[in-house]
Amino acid sequence: MTHSVSPLQPDIRFSDPVPVDPVPVPDPVPSPQPMPDPPPNEEPIKLSHQRRRSARIRAC
Structure with a gap:
């Protein structure tokens, strides 16, 4: 049997590397952005104690 040079091995040359x-x-410096406005269809957040106080005033 004779051995032949296999072409499957890539020809890699380490003597002359490409300078990179x-x-x-x-x-990237993010620019400061203002807070987005809430959508107009959302109701403002109401605190629960404000509702109770107004209900108590109406009950009197």
Whole structure:
């Protein structure tokens, strides 16, 4: 049997590597954004004690 050079192995050359200069990527600075307005269809949050007080006043 004779051994032949297999073409399956890639030809890798370590003697002359390609110089790769790392390019610094600046971090994106997020700009300050204002708080979004609540949707108009939402009711404002009401505290439970305010409801009880108004009910008590109506009961008197």
